[in-house]
Structure formats: C-alpha cells, structure tokens
Amino acid sequence: MAAMAKISEEQALVERFRRGDDSAFDRIVERHAAEIAALANRLLGWPGDVDDVVQDVFVSAFLGLKRFRGECRLRTWLFTITVNKCRSHRFRRRRLRPVTMEEAQAVESPDRAGDQAAMDEETFARVRRAVHVLPQKYREVVILRYLQGLEVAEMGELLNMTVNSVQVRLNRARRRLREQLGDLLEEKS
Amino acid sequence: MNEEQIKTLLQKADAAAGKPVFRRVTAAEIRRRLRRRWLARISVPVSAAAVALLATTLSIICMRAQKPEPQPQQIASLEVQVRQLQAQTDATLRLVREVLERDRQDRRLAALEAELASIPDPMREIDAQVDKTAFLRIYQADRLYKESNQTESAVEAYKEVIQLFPKNRWADVARERLSEIEHRQINKSDTKGETKCEPQNV
Numbered sequence: 236m237a238a239m240a241k242i243s244e245e246q247a248l249v250e251r252f253r254r255g256d257d258s259a260f261d262r263i264v265e266r267h268a269a270e271i272a273a274l275a276n277r278l279l280g281w282p283g284d285v286d287d288v289v290q291d292v293f294v295s296a297f298l299g300l301k302r303f304r305g306e307c308r309l310r311t312w313l314f315t316i317t318v319n320k321c322r323s324h325r326f327r328r329r330r331l332r333p334v335t336m337e338e339a340q341a342v343e344s345p346d347r348a349g350d351q352a353a354m355d356e357e358t359f360a361r362v363r364r365a366v367h368v369l370p371q372k373y374r375e376v377v378i379l380r381y382l383q384g385l386e387v388a389e390m391g392e393l394l395n396m397t398v399n400s401v402q403v404r405l406n407r408a409r410r411r412l413r414e415q416l417g418d419l420l421e422e423k424s
Numbered sequence: 425m426n427e428e429q430i431k432t433l434l435q436k437a438d439a440a441a442g443k444p445v446f447r448r449v450t451a452a453e454i455r456r457r458l459r460r461r462w463l464a465r466i467s468v469p470v471s472a473a474a475v476a477l478l479a480t481t482l483s484i485i486c487m488r489a490q491k492p493e494p495q496p497q498q499i500a501s502l503e504v505q506v507r508q509l510q511a512q513t514d515a516t517l518r519l520v521r522e523v524l525e526r527d528r529q530d531r532r533l534a535a536l537e538a539e540l541a542s543i544p545d546p547m548r549e550i551d552a553q554v555d556k557t558a559f560l561r562i563y564q565a566d567r568l569y570k571e572s573n574q575t576e577s578a579v580e581a582y583k584e585v586i587q588l589f590p591k592n593r594w595a596d597v598a599r600e601r602l603s604e605i606e607h608r609q610i611n612k613s614d615t616k617g618e619t620k621c622e623p624q625n626v
C-alpha cells in the first residue's frame with residue numbers, strides 16, 4: 236500500500252511539473268538525488284565527486300519528464316538515465332585515460348600490513364577495484380542488484396533485458412568476483 | 425561462499441567509500457543551465473555570421489572608397505575625349521575608304537588597259553586596207569596595161585588610185601606608171617618600145 240501511495244504521489248508530481256510547476260521537479264530531485272548520486276558514484280568506480288553526472292541526469296530528466304509515460308517507476312526511469320550517462324562518462328574518460336595495468340593488478344595484490352582499520356580499508360578498496368575493473372555489463376548488474384537493491388525484474392526493465400538474461404549475467408559477474416576476491420570470501424565464511 | 429557474502433562484502437566496501445559529493449539541483453538552476461547551453465550553441469554560428477557580415481560590409485565600403493563617384497568636370501572631359509576619339513575614328517575610316525576606292529579604280533584601269541591592248545589599232549587596220557586596195561587597183565591596172573594592152577582603162581585606174589589615196593605610196597607608183605605611159609606614148613610616136621611595171625612591196 237505504501238509503495239502504491241508513493242507511485243501515485245510520484246505521478247502527481249510529474250503531472251504538476253507538466254503543468255509548469257517547477258517546485259514539483261525540485262521535490263522529485265530532493266527525493267531521488269542521493270540515490271542517483273550514489274548509483275553514479277558506484278558505476279563510475281567511487282570517484283567521490285559525481286556532480287557533473289548528477290547534473291546531467293537531472294537536466295535530461297527535466298527535458299524528458301514531460302514525455303514520461305509512467306510505464307515504470309520514476310526511480311527506475313531515473314536510474315536508466317543515470318546508467319546511460321555513466322556509460323557515456325566512462326567512455327569519454329576512458330578515451331582520455333584508459334584503465335592502467337597497475338589499477339587492474341592492484342585488485343590481486345592485497346597488502347596485509349598495518350593495523351586492522353588500515354587492513355579493512357585496503358580490503359574494501361580492493362573490493363571496489365574488483366567491481367570497477369569488471370566489464371561494464373557485469374559491473375552494472377552487480378551494482379544494481381547488490382548495492383541499489385533492485386529486483387531482477389526491475390533490472391531487466393531498466394537494462395532492456397529479459398529476466399533470464401539478467402540472471403545469467405549476474406551469475407557470470409559473481410563468478411568473476413569470486414575469481415578476484417575468493418580469499419576474502421573464504422576468510423569471511 | 426554465497427550470494428549473501430558477496431552482497432555484504434560489496435555493501436561494506438561501498439559504505440567505506442563514503443557518500444558522494446554533488447551540488448543541490450533545482451529546476452531554476454537547470455533552466456539557467458539550459459539557457460547558457462542554448463546561448464553557447466547559438467553563439468558560435470551567430471558570431472560567425474556577424475563576423476562574415478561585418479567583413480562583407482567592410483569590403484564593400486573599401487571597394488566604394490577605392491572607386492569615387494565621377495565628378496561633372498571629369499564627365500565633361502571624358503565626353504571631349506570620346507568625341508576626339510570618334511573624330512579620329514571617322515577620319516581613319518574615311519582614309520581607309522579612299523584608299524580602297526583608289527585601289528579599286530587602279531585595278532579597273534589596269535583591266536581596261538589590258539582590254540584595250542588586246543584590241544588592234546583601227547587606224548593601222550584602215551591604213552592596211554587602204555594600202556591593200558591601192559595595191560590591188562595598181563595590180564589590175566598593170567594587168568590591163570601590160571597583159572590586155574588596155575592603156576586607157578589602166579590610166580583611169582592609175583588616176584583613180586592617185587585621186588583616192590593621194591598620200592599612199594601606191595599613189596606614187598601610179599604616178600610613175602602614168603609618167604611611163606606618157607613617155608611611152610611619146611616615144612611610141614617616135615619609136616615603138618615597152619617598159620615593164622611590177623607592183624612593189626606586195
């Protein structure tokens with residue numbers, strides 16, 4: 236019921252924006268900006284500063300919101316824009332500065348020295364690097380599923396894929412991560 | 425190692441990275457940003473068009489400055505020059521026409537002279553005919569006198585030649601014949617004798 240109420244509230248905001256009420260758009264931004272920024276931050280490899288991408292996402296949303304038909308949740312629609320913007324951003328950045336061998340190898344060279352906090356930080360950095368060096372198609376499904384908490388069906392809608400394809404892609408992504416982070420996962424178990 | 429472990433590890437790593445930094449986004453800010461983007465998009469072609477227009481205007485102004493408007497005095501001077509040139513042209517054309525006419529006349533005269541040269545001289549023809557007629561008459565008279573012994577007819581013929589062609593050489597011959605006939609008649613009355621007479625220059 237709460238979800239249904241949320242959807243109808245989002246639809247009302249979209250309708251208000253269509254009628255020219257800019258405050259409705261501000262309300263939408265207020266609701267989703269943090270999530271959009273988090274998704275962009277993860278998809279781009281946790282750079283920390285994702286202002287450009289967030290701005291681009293909301294500019295595109297501002298321009299396209301009048302054409303939003305409400306066939307999916309507004310959050311899913313905003314996530315789709317974010318994924319596309321991050322793809323473009325990474326593509327542009329990779330053209331300027333491709334991922335170096337050192338970056339990729341750093342995933343497999345854990346430094347166990349130092350105190351526990353430092354070791355944890357290094358471990359988490361290694362995990363993030365492992366996600367970062369995954370191929371784009373695997374990185375997206377891993378982030379959307381485990382960090383954004385999307386359902387597989389919603390992911391299929393967002394990535395324009397069938398549920399089975401999303402499942403297959405998730406399995407392959409997990410296998411890659413196990414290959415990279417197997418020692419960490421065994422330790423934890 | 426299950427899906428939950430991966431999820432937990434990823435969430436911890438994500439949380440450790442901290443929250444991303446971004447500016448607050450508002451509709452008004454987006455509108456301003458879109459306006460700036462639109463201005464940036466149109467500013468280049470508009471600037472280019474303005475520069476092109478300015479360059480064209482400047483070039484037109486420069487071209488006009490290089491070519492000042494003609495003054496009335498200059499127009500009058502130009503008209504005088506045109507008239508002089510026209511007069512020179514007319515004189516030259518007249519001269520050319522005269523030369524051509526003279527050449528045509530010369531050629532016509534030469535043709536007529538050639539034609540005239542081909543025509544025989546009528547006076548000579550007449551003289552030749554006169555000479556021939558006189559000779560024939562003298563010849564007939566000689567035959568009458570010498571072969572037919574018709575002296576009177578011969579004398580008449582000689583006299584006729586002298587009368588008709590007094591300046592011809594055959595008139596002299598006729599006179600000699602008459603003189604001979606007179607001498608012979610005189611001598612005949614004294615002694616009988618004959619003298620032969622033959623035409624000359626036949």
